[in-house]
Amino acid sequence: MLVYQIKIEYLGTNFVGWQRQKNGLSVQEVLETVLSDFFKRKIILIGSGRTDAGVHATEQSAHFKINKKVLNKNHTINSLNFFLKKYPISILDIKKRNKTFHARHSAKERTYKYFIINRPASLAIEMNKAWHIKKKINIASMKKGANLLLGTHDFSTFRASSCNAKSPIKTLKKISIKKNKNKIVLTFVSKSFLQQQVRSMVGSLKRLGEGNWDFEHFRKVFYSKKRSMCASPAPSHGLYLTKINY
Numbered sequence: 001m002l003v004y005q006i007k008i009e010y011l012g013t014n015f016v017g018w019q020r021q022k023n024g025l026s027v028q029e030v031l032e033t034v035l036s037d038f039f040k041r042k043i044i045l046i047g048s049g050r051t052d053a054g055v056h057a058t059e060q061s062a063h064f065k066i067n068k069k070v071l072n073k074n075h076t077i078n079s080l081n082f083f084l085k086k087y088p089i090s091i092l093d094i095k096k097r098n099k100t101f102h103a104r105h106s107a108k109e110r111t112y113k114y115f116i117i118n119r120p121a122s123l124a125i126e127m128n129k130a131w132h133i134k135k136k137i138n139i140a141s142m143k144k145g146a147n148l149l150l151g152t153h154d155f156s157t158f159r160a161s162s163c164n165a166k167s168p169i170k171t172l173k174k175i176s177i178k179k180n181k182n183k184i185v186l187t188f189v190s191k192s193f194l195q196q197q198v199r200s201m202v203g204s205l206k207r208l209g210e211g212n213w214d215f216e217h218f219r220k221v222f223y224s225k226k227r228s229m230c231a232s233p234a235p236s237h238g239l240y241l242t243k244i245n246y
Helices: 028-039 073-083 139-149 197-210 215-224
Strands: 002-010 054-068 087-096 109-118 131-133 150-155 169-180 183-190 238-243
Touching: 002 028, 028 054, 028 073, 028 087, 073 087, 087 131, 131 197, 139 169, 139 183, 139 197, 139 215, 183 197, 197 215, 197 238
Parallel strands: 054 238, 109 131
Antiparallel strands: 002 054, 002 087, 109 183, 109 238, 150 169, 169 183
16 A cells, blocks of 8 residues: 555534534535545545644644555646545645555644734725734734643643643643734744643734733743633634644
């Protein structure tokens, strides 16, 4: 059997998430159907991670096994995207990998970006693609809180109750917050994340930026390890999976 990796871009607005579910259409289901039809055999796709409903990806990674060689990469990509054209999904690349490659377990780093539009006017072009916050945000306050999250910690405060990770201990390798005019971009890099961890961190950092929390309260919330202390998670539509490094 040969192992192939694909890189995928998708707009998650109308999907129930990456993973197949009984309650609606998932990105995985659409891709498996198209790949199976194209290769004329059942394809099981393994993703690098399970993005939630409404979350987008500019470079999701997945792999599948097949006993058929891809002879013409460009033709394959163009053909698959032709059949995907009625969905907001695009296959960016396909490459042969060694037999030990696993889209999820082989990943060394995952990068997520969260987009906030900070202005009074409602969103038109970026509706469902960023979090619209009208109240002016203090970036310096958010950065101070973000620095506290760097490194290896128990992130139980930011962990969804339905998270099935074996441990709440994670290492946040990088976190940056940049503002350009009215757009704020938060970047998070880690080997792996807990369910809803990024959105929960953003929701709490937003409380700092708006002045609803001071730094000491933010610190208390983080070190409490209590989900009940966490701010409401940021909306899913502002979150993007942007890079998987192997």
